[in-house]
Amino acid sequence: MKKYHFLAFDLGATSGRAILGTFDGVNFEMKELTRFPNAIMELHGKYYWNVFGLYESLKEGLKVCAREGIALTSIGIDTWGVDFGYVGADGTLLGLPRAYRDPYTDGAPEEFFQLVPREEVYRLTGIQIMNFNSLYQLFRARKTGFAPLAAADKILFMPDLLSYLLTGKQVCEYTEASTSQLLNPKTRQFEPSLLEAAGLPASLLHPPVDPGTLIGTLTEALAEETGVGRVPVVTVAGHDTASAIISVPAENPNFAYLSSGTWSLMGVETEAPILTKDSFENNFTNEGGVEGTTRFLKNITGMWLLEQCRKEWEKAGRTYTYSEIVKLAEQAGRSPSIVNPDDPRLANPASMSGAIATICREAGLPVPDTDAAYIRCIFDSLANRYKEVLEALAAMAPFPIEKLHVIGGGSQNALLNQFTADATGLPVVAGPSEATAIGNCLMQAKAAGLVADRWEIRRIVAKSFPLQTFLPQQPDNNVLH
Helix, strand or coil: CCCEEEEEEEECCCEEEEEEEEECCCCEEEEEEEEEECCEEEECCEEEECHHHHHHHHHHHHHHHHHCCCCCCEEEEEECCCCEEEECCCCCECCCCECCCCHHHCCHHHHHCCCCCHHHHHHHHCCCCCCCCHHHHHHHHHHCCCHHHHHCCEEEEHHHHHHHHHHCCCCCEHHHHHHHCCEECCCCEECHHHHHHCCCCHHHCCCCECCCCEEEECCHHHHHHHCCCCCEEECCCCEHHHHHHHCCCCCCCCEEEEEECCEEEEEEEECCCCCCHHHHHCCCEEEECHHHCEEEEEEEECCHHHHHHHHHHHHCCCCCCHHHHHHHHHHHCCCCCCCCCCCHHHCCCCCHHHHHHHHHHHCCCCCCCCHHHHHHHHHHHHHHHHHHHHHHHHHHCCCCECEEEEECHHHHCHHHHHHHHHHHCCCEEECCCCHHHHHHHHHHHHHCCCCCCHHHHHHHHHHHCCCEEECCCCCCCCCEC
């Protein structure tokens, strides 16, 4: 069988990777080629992404392919959401992209709501209100006279900006654009009234294109420098969560997903956006998916709590492997104290264990007195939060939820998966852990005409990667309605 090779550049907010996916029409395999850091740069009080450093890292991934004699079929890029770069009329990149953690957007949503009410912004976009959304970044950039915006002909979201550096061609990929709070999920176009309220010309944005669109080929100079030739670059689901959802190995539409890592995203895949009073009040978001679908989901704090506690313990000379953490949680027994992982006081406290202790104390709950007790408190609290969000989700979903698919790095936490199954009363199917890169590669395979649709992609994933199912030990019901 002929083998096709797809190069996925999967970039997160702290690191990026070049992943090679190989597909022969039946079997799919993956291999990591390079891994590189990505960090926010502070300069004169502003926070940026070093997109030129990322470009050099992408080139290194291409050079590895050339050195290993890999004939690439195509290249795809996925990243985090909302951030973008400014491009001048002559194609010049106007400085570095601002990073979503830049505090210049503090208070921007409330200021914008004086022009367009909060409820109207949600009605027009279906996106949950977060101060770093692209709408508020652009609004505040204009208010402060940010020079790159004043000189810009276009903005390019991060995956599109990197593909522009590779190809010299500009596009606006739909799933990434949908995170901006500028896109109307019903029309699938940018909302003119919001652009006007923000004082932005409609010409600042390219019309969105679907995942699987050919952008162009590597520039002649880049093809020669890296040695890979004029390889096509295609739009995948440019937002990393959208890429991950493609590879959920579901058998039918009646599932929910939990993309689990430092942060968690829980949702369902729907054929149309859900724009209701309940979705607004529960702060659920409608982001774009492949094949015209909507990712109706909610952001949840994930393993951030544990990661921050581990940093504290390491400073104190107490280090634990992941297997030791799981063993400690098992030995601790069920926690008598449940906290809300999404409590604002846990967003970025000076001491995570101290913040958890304060919340327990104020609620009249026992304060964890050992590292093991803190770990079990975190695990049980996450499972409880997953139950709460899943119940809210089930009340709004247009179909019964029969299974919860856990993907991403958190899918490897067998103990938490079992706790989640017990808490929700649903079967939990764990895997794959590399969902985003898999979705990136297989979306390229779809663009190449090798797979028909997202359901065929999901069958390939289910066959190609090990999955583990966790059944509720004391289920009350096996379907949430």
